Amino acid sequence: MDKVEITREIDARGSYCPGPMMELIRVMRSAAVGDVIAVLSSDQGSKRDIPKWTAKASQEFIGVEELEGYDRIVVRKVK
Amino acid sequence: MAKRVLFVGAGPGGLMTANRLAKMLPQEIRSGELEIVVLSDTPRHFYQPGLLYVALDLALPDGFERPQNRLKVPGVELVVDPAVRIMANERAVVCKSGRRVEYDYLVIATGSVPDLDAIPGFREGAHSFYTLPEALKLRKAIQSFDSGRLLMIIGVPHKCPVAPLEFMFMLDDALRKSGKRNQVELMYTYPIARLHSLEPVSNWAEKEFAERNIIGETFFNPESIDPVKRLVYTLEGEEVPYDLLVAIPPHTGAKIVKDSGLGDNEGWLPTDRSSLKVIGQDRIYALGDATNLPISKAGSTAHYQSGVVAANLAHELRGEPASVPYDGKVFCFIEAGLEEATHITFDYNHPPQPSDPSGMTHWFKLAFNEMYWLSLRGLI
Numbered sequence: 001m002d003k004v005e006i007t008r009e010i011d012a013r014g015s016y017c018p019g020p021m022m023e024l025i026r027v028m029r030s031a032a033v034g035d036v037i038a039v040l041s042s043d044q045g046s047k048r049d050i051p052k053w054t055a056k057a058s059q060e061f062i063g064v065e066e067l068e069g070y071d072r073i074v075v076r077k078v079k
Numbered sequence: 080m081a082k083r084v085l086f087v088g089a090g091p092g093g094l095m096t097a098n099r100l101a102k103m104l105p106q107e108i109r110s111g112e113l114e115i116v117v118l119s120d121t122p123r124h125f126y127q128p129g130l131l132y133v134a135l136d137l138a139l140p141d142g143f144e145r146p147q148n149r150l151k152v153p154g155v156e157l158v159v160d161p162a163v164r165i166m167a168n169e170r171a172v173v174c175k176s177g178r179r180v181e182y183d184y185l186v187i188a189t190g191s192v193p194d195l196d197a198i199p200g201f202r203e204g205a206h207s208f209y210t211l212p213e214a215l216k217l218r219k220a221i222q223s224f225d226s227g228r229l230l231m232i233i234g235v236p237h238k239c240p241v242a243p244l245e246f247m248f249m250l251d252d253a254l255r256k257s258g259k260r261n262q263v264e265l266m267y268t269y270p271i272a273r274l275h276s277l278e279p280v281s282n283w284a285e286k287e288f289a290e291r292n293i294i295g296e297t298f299f300n301p302e303s304i305d306p307v308k309r310l311v312y313t314l315e316g317e318e319v320p321y322d323l324l325v326a327i328p329p330h331t332g333a334k335i336v337k338d339s340g341l342g343d344n345e346g347w348l349p350t351d352r353s354s355l356k357v358i359g360q361d362r363i364y365a366l367g368d369a370t371n372l373p374i375s376k377a378g379s380t381a382h383y384q385s386g387v388v389a390a391n392l393a394h395e396l397r398g399e400p401a402s403v404p405y406d407g408k409v410f411c412f413i414e415a416g417l418e419e420a421t422h423i424t425f426d427y428n429h430p431p432q433p434s435d436p437s438g439m440t441h442w443f444k445l446a447f448n449e450m451y452w453l454s455l456r457g458l459i
Contacts, residue, residue, distance in 0.1 A: 070404060
């Protein structure tokens with residue numbers, strides 16, 4: 001994951017509403033195919049829900065980096 | 080020479096902050112050292128949460144509207160001339176008439192805009208309640224809807240994140256009262272893995288849905304609508320039929336933000352989550368829906384932020400540091416039907432926990448619909 005170039009990073013730490021997942025969907029909608037989006041999330045549910053959504057929406061889940069007090073979740077828009 | 084604080088936008092964020100600032104610095108205004116100018120694109124102010132009640136035929140729109148010039152306090156100058164370009168390098172804003180207004184400090188409160196064209200087929204196939212014409216159209220559609228599936232779809236992002244749930248609960252109650260509920264299937268969808276962004280609200284809604292026989296579908300992001308076949312197609316590859324489609328339109332930032340080169344791809348202003356200054360702009364604050372902050376686009380967000388921005392402007396105008404932080408506070412009422420409501424409050428560090436719905440909270444919400452006009456003047 002270190003070698004992936006991030007196109008856009010969303011700092012959704014401390015976001016309960018709309019929350020990291022909604023922020024990701026918002027940015028994915030306006031992103032170009034091939035863009036790599038990183039979401040910073042302090043919500044424990046994000047690293048469970050985001051891979052589920054990328055699988056359902058046929059997008060690419062790249063990985064999760066666990067940092068101090070939050071996660072950095074990386075996704076690529078493929079369609 | 081007087082210093083000028085210029086506000087672009089006279090919605091709750093702009094007007095409330097201008098009024099609060101005027102009340103904080105009356106001496107500076109009286110002595111001519113400070114001018115507060117608000118640019119508005121309309122002479123009327125509409126209380127947007129009222130549209131939910133209009134769509135459900137619970138209130139007429141007239142009571143939710145006032146003239147802008149009756150809502151400002153002494154010391155605030157209101158100019159009805161839409162701002163069209165912010166020239167940050169020249170500390171000036173240009174209006175539609177060609178008027179150029181210079182500033183010492185600028186507050187951008189341009190809100191968010193429902194984009195009825197973002198989902199193909201939306202205008203032809205869907206009803207919404209985020210503009211007055213749309214709310215009136217939906218009211219008419221509900222009045223003649225006697226049977227079939229009412230499908231609720233949700234675009235991202237959108238303002239007032241609890242409004243879709245409120246709509247479902249209130250409509251469920253109304254249909255039961257009119258004896259039509261057995262002929263109508265209510266189906267609610269949501270973009271993520273649960274019924275609402277806030278987990279406690281989602282858990283509560285799940286229980287209510289089961290009791291009220293409302294169908295809830297998750298991971299549902301509408302991509303297009305076929306108004307002839309009455310089908311919604313999703314990003315996740317599903318197609319779902321409807322008889323009456325109620326849709327929450329995706330929102331974008333204001334055109335002026337995009338045209339001035341200050342926003343991101345969708346027109347949201349990159350904003351510091353604590354100081355509420357536009358990132359890289361020392362003399363520009365942003366608040367309310369206009370920011371890119373990952374918090375609810377809601378009037379209460381603008382309300383809490385307005386106290387921070389007004390206080391920091393007062394400090395800066397007196398040569399002091401802008402020392403008051405925004406902690407991410409949001410408060411929302413949630414109508415749970417026609418006679419009960421709950422509420423939530425949260426900030427960057429404290430998750431929400433909805434209270435049990437009660438008649439008292441519902442009546443307080445209705446009272447707030449009137450108290451709003453006082454809050455705009457900075458009284459509450």
